[in-house]
Amino acid sequence: MIQDLPPADPAVVIERSITTLNAGEPVRVSAALTNAEVKVDSGFQGASIVLYGAVFNPTDAPVDVVVVVRGPDAPLRLVRKVQAGPFWLNSRPVVFEGAPGFYMTASTRPLSDIANFGQLRRLGVGVDHLRIAAPEERRVETRYGVRDVVVSRLGDDYLDWRRAVIRLREEGGLYATRPEGVTFVDRGLFRAQLDLPTTAPTGAYFAEVWLFQDGEPVASSNLTLTVRKVGIERDVYEFAHRRPWLYGVLCVLLAAFTGWAASRVFRRG
Amino acid sequence: MDLYLPIAEVSVNWPLMLMLGAVVGFVSGLFGIGGGFLMAPVLVFLGIPPTVAVASQASHVVASSTSGVIAYSGAGQVDFRMGGIMAAGGVLGAFLGVEVFRWLRLLGQADLVVALSYLIFLGVIGSLMLKESLEQIVRRRRGLPPPRKDRRRPLWLYGLPWKVKFPKSGLYISAIPPLALGGFVGVLSAIMGVGGGFILVPVMLYVLRMKASVVVGTSLFQIIITTAVTTVLQAGRNQTVDIVLASLLLFGGVVGAQIGARWSGRFRADTLRAALGLIVLLVGIQMGMELIVRPSDMFEIAPGAPE
Numbered sequence: 001m002i003q004d005l006p007p008a009d010p011a012v013v014i015e016r017s018i019t020t021l022n023a024g025e026p027v028r029v030s031a032a033l034t035n036a037e038v039k040v041d042s043g044f045q046g047a048s049i050v051l052y053g054a055v056f057n058p059t060d061a062p063v064d065v066v067v068v069v070r071g072p073d074a075p076l077r078l079v080r081k082v083q084a085g086p087f088w089l090n091s092r093p094v095v096f097e098g099a100p101g102f103y104m105t106a107s108t109r110p111l112s113d114i115a116n117f118g119q120l121r122r123l124g125v126g127v128d129h130l131r132i133a134a135p136e137e138r139r140v141e142t143r144y145g146v147r148d149v150v151v152s153r154l155g156d157d158y159l160d161w162r163r164a165v166i167r168l169r170e171e172g173g174l175y176a177t178r179p180e181g182v183t184f185v186d187r188g189l190f191r192a193q194l195d196l197p198t199t200a201p202t203g204a205y206f207a208e209v210w211l212f213q214d215g216e217p218v219a220s221s222n223l224t225l226t227v228r229k230v231g232i233e234r235d236v237y238e239f240a241h242r243r244p245w246l247y248g249v250l251c252v253l254l255a256a257f258t259g260w261a262a263s264r265v266f267r268r269g
Numbered sequence: 270m271d272l273y274l275p276i277a278e279v280s281v282n283w284p285l286m287l288m289l290g291a292v293v294g295f296v297s298g299l300f301g302i303g304g305g306f307l308m309a310p311v312l313v314f315l316g317i318p319p320t321v322a323v324a325s326q327a328s329h330v331v332a333s334s335t336s337g338v339i340a341y342s343g344a345g346q347v348d349f350r351m352g353g354i355m356a357a358g359g360v361l362g363a364f365l366g367v368e369v370f371r372w373l374r375l376l377g378q379a380d381l382v383v384a385l386s387y388l389i390f391l392g393v394i395g396s397l398m399l400k401e402s403l404e405q406i407v408r409r410r411r412g413l414p415p416p417r418k419d420r421r422r423p424l425w426l427y428g429l430p431w432k433v434k435f436p437k438s439g440l441y442i443s444a445i446p447p448l449a450l451g452g453f454v455g456v457l458s459a460i461m462g463v464g465g466g467f468i469l470v471p472v473m474l475y476v477l478r479m480k481a482s483v484v485v486g487t488s489l490f491q492i493i494i495t496t497a498v499t500t501v502l503q504a505g506r507n508q509t510v511d512i513v514l515a516s517l518l519l520f521g522g523v524v525g526a527q528i529g530a531r532w533s534g535r536f537r538a539d540t541l542r543a544a545l546g547l548i549v550l551l552v553g554i555q556m557g558m559e560l561i562v563r564p565s566d567m568f569e570i571a572p573g574a575p576e
Contacts, residue, residue, distance in 0.1 A: 040273065041273070042272055042273050042275075042513075043271070043272075043273065044273040044280060045271050045273070045280055076570065077377070077570070077571040078568055078569065078570055078571060079377040079568070079569050079571045080567055080568050080569075081564045081566075081567045081568070081569070086560075086561050087560045087561060088560060088561070088562075088563065088564055089378075089381055089560075090377045090378060090380065090381060090569070090571070091377070092376070092377065093375075093376070093377040093571045161568070164566075164567075164568030167566070167568075168566065168568060168569070168570055198273060198278075198279055198280045199278060199279060229275070232275075233273060233275045234275075236275040236276070236512060236513065237275045237276065240275070240276055240504065240508055240510070240512070241508055244504050244505045244506075244508050245501065245504070245505040247504050247510070247512070248500055248501035248502070248503070248504025248505050248510060249501055250512075251328050251500055251501075251504060251510050251512050251515060252328060252331055252497045252500050252501060254328070254512070254515075254516065254519075255328040255329070255331035255332040255335070255497075255500070255515065255519055256331055256332065256335045256493070256497070258332045258335075258519050258520065258523055259331065259332035259333060259334065259335025259336040259337075259339075259519075259523055260335055260336065260339060261523075262332070262336045262523035262524065262526070262527060263335070263336035263339045263340060263527075266336075266527040
């Protein structure tokens with residue numbers, strides 16, 4: 001549960017060129033984040049980070065920039081509402097083995113204008129092509145004493161469940177698609193804003209920057225971002241998870257003491 | 270003004286939470302109740318995850334009940350023998366309740382059970398209270414004498430074994446009914462996040478027929494022990510107690526409770542009971558409505574298990 005991560009390294013930039021269109025100079029991209037570490041403290045109200053970068057394009061063809069940011073994967077459980085008489089009840093939970101806790105794409109144009117369906121699917125770019133881990137077969141697993149249905153990739157209702165995950169997470173600000181989220185501030189120089197809500201999970205985030213030219217990916221760059229609790233938030237959280245019983249006893253003592261102190265103060269007053 | 274809660278993992282407006290604690294504390298002081306049944310629904314409405322709301326506000330109940338018990342025991346209005354037996358039942362009930370709640374939460378059925386419990390218990394208790402107090406108010410207005418009270422206790426109270434003398438309550442009855450009552454309230458305390466005073470007090474008054482002067486103090490004593498154990502169990506088993514949220518609520522709560530207690534002298538007992546009955550009934554109906562209204566989204570994210 002506790003993500004104990006190594007100290008923040010500066011935003012790592014890995015440059016890679018995939019194809020060389022013109023003989024000689026390849027199209028390249030380099031990018032960095034204004035802040036490679038987000039600290040969650042008691043004043044945390046979400047974070048706004050700017051990803052900026054430069055495109056080196058010796059060709060005449062225009063390029064499109066697509067930024068994909070993924071948060072840490074975690075299993076996700078969903079229930080569906082079913083009607084029983086006048087009441088709306090929850091179905092048995094259905095489990096996705098892993099879904100990113102955060103997912104955002106930002107691009108210069110709508111993704112469907114930039115590349116075709118097959119290309120986006122292959123790269124896993126866009127919420128419609130987001131990889132949510134699901135096995136081939138539907139099965140029932142018993143975890144923590146409860147029988148859960150694990151969603152199958154091939155089931156009839158897989159798409160309904162999958163769309164629900166995306167919709168619910170979009171409502172919570174955890175998944176986002178920004179078709180015009182990447183803007184060129186100057187020739188070859190672009191920026192994209194990344195907004196993390198307060199509910200964003202802690203852990204390691206990965207950002208990919210893709211360059212597309214004529215619908216084909218021509219270059220990419222990878223960055224990492226760390227979100228972690230610091231200060232008193234971290235101390236309280238770790239204490240509550242490492243020594244849960246002692247923590248509980250302290251909570252009760254605090255409450256009882258406050259009650260006692262109040263009766264003292266008010267009796268005198 | 271926003272504060273990020275380390276366990277609930279959401280940020281809240283802290284003056285609002287202090288105010289909420291104070292308002293619920295005021296109501297609890299005014300009516301002599303714990304007020305947990307009001308707090309949990311409001312916290313959920315404000316966006317706190319229900320499991321964290323239920324677990325964290327139990328410590329608010331501990332604080333407000335502590336200052337209550339100090340006042341009552343100073344006046345000799347706590348039957349510690351009766352309270353102790355009920356608390357023993359309460360502790361067993363809390364153990365059972367926390368495990369049941371954990372299991373229901375993983376099944377995705379915790380919301381249903383919480384809503385149904387509120388609807389049933391608050392609905393029934395609220396209606397009875399409202400009916401009884403309105404009748405009394407009507408009689409008073411018409412200048413009729415109060416109805417003769419039926420002072421007989423149910424016979425089965427005497428037929429059970431393990432008889433114990435409770436001099437302060439003026440009773441010589443079996444230990445089983447108080448133990449069972451405590452156990453039942455302990456389960457509710459874990460599931461609904463309430464102290465259970467709204468059930469304890471009427472049962473102690475109308476079924477056990479305890480001496481009226483010791484009823485509230487004794488129930489508060491039982492509530493402290495039960496909610497304290499519930500808080501520790503919720504923290505230990507589910508890690509759902511948010512100490513920052515709890516502190517905000519209880520600082521506001523203890524102040525509000527003292528002010529409420531001073532105000533309570535200004536109203537007639539039957540008017541207060543009618544108002545409380547109405548509040549209890551409305552909260553019950555409100556929680557029950559959630560089951561009937563068509564959900565805006567047919568899917569919902571279910572809580573996972575703590576790793």
